[in-house]
Amino acid sequence: MSPAPLSILIAPDPRLKARARPVRPEDGALVADLVPRMFEAMYAAPGIGLAAPQVGVGLRLCIVDLQPEDKPAPVVMVNPAVTATSAETATREEGCLSLPNQYADVTRPARVTVRFSDFDGKSREITADGLLAACLQHEIDHLDGILFVDHLSPLKRNMILRRLAKEQRQKAAG
Numbered sequence: 001m002s003p004a005p006l007s008i009l010i011a012p013d014p015r016l017k018a019r020a021r022p023v024r025p026e027d028g029a030l031v032a033d034l035v036p037r038m039f040e041a042m043y044a045a046p047g048i049g050l051a052a053p054q055v056g057v058g059l060r061l062c063i064v065d066l067q068p069e070d071k072p073a074p075v076v077m078v079n080p081a082v083t084a085t086s087a088e089t090a091t092r093e094e095g096c097l098s099l100p101n102q103y104a105d106v107t108r109p110a111r112v113t114v115r116f117s118d119f120d121g122k123s124r125e126i127t128a129d130g131l132l133a134a135c136l137q138h139e140i141d142h143l144d145g146i147l148f149v150d151h152l153s154p155l156k157r158n159m160i161l162r163r164l165a166k167e168q169r170q171k172a173a174g
Contacts, residue, residue, distance in 0.1 A: 003033070006041040006055040008097045010168060011161065016098055017145040020053050020060045023078045023117075031061060035076055035119060038063050047097045049135045051142030054098050062139035066132055075126075080116035080140050083125070085109035092134050094148045101167060102160045106151045108137050 009016055023031060034057060042050040042063060051062040065074045090110035095103045111129040114136050118124050128136055138148055149157040 003037060005044070006037050008041055008045065008050070008054050009056055011099050011147060011164060013098075015056055015058070016053060016142070016147060018053065018058055019145050020051075020058045020143045023059050023061055027059060031059070031078065034061070035063065039065070039074060042097070045097045049139045050097060051139045053142050053145070060143045062143065064132070064135050064139060066135065076119040077114070077116040077139070078118070078121075080114050080136070080143070082112050082137065082140060083115050084113040086111035090134070092131070094134065094138060096138070096148050099147065099149065099160065099164055102149075102164050104149065104152055104156060104160060106134070106148050108134055108151070112136055114140070
């Protein structure tokens with residue numbers, strides 16, 4: 001029997017605001033079980049990135065797949081850390097599986113370098129710009145309990161969170 005599909009937490013779930021702990025060697029079995037289930041949940045949503053805290057697991061683990069040319073290109077990042085950012089910024093519309101149907105323009109560094117371990121424990125580094133740079137920063141933010149709306153003005157953030165709460169109430173009332 002396969003494990004139950006993972007549920008993606010919806011803001012304002014307090015687990016989304018908690019800082020995740022580093023993945024340790026003894027977490028290997030948990031990570032091996034979790035990663036394929038995270039990809040399944042992310043693709044089903046559909047999304048391009050998912051962090052472990054979004055499925056209720058407080059580990060510094062996230063996945064990304066921008067599917068360039070409509071082909072899967074999954075990336076698993078264990079204990080990712082941004083090691084360099086550009087002074088130049090870029091603004092692009094962001095959304096989040098934990099804030100369904102909510103979008104806003106977010107300004108972030110245009111380029112980032114991220115160091116992480118892959119699924120097999122090998123040390124990796126990615127330097128990215130464009131959508132990948134924004135996605136990497138967005139997912140790493142989740143590991144620190146930061147949501148994309150936390151980069152907005154209080155007014156914009158509150159408008160989005162109120163709209164999300166209203167949609168979730170309407171959905172629950174069905």
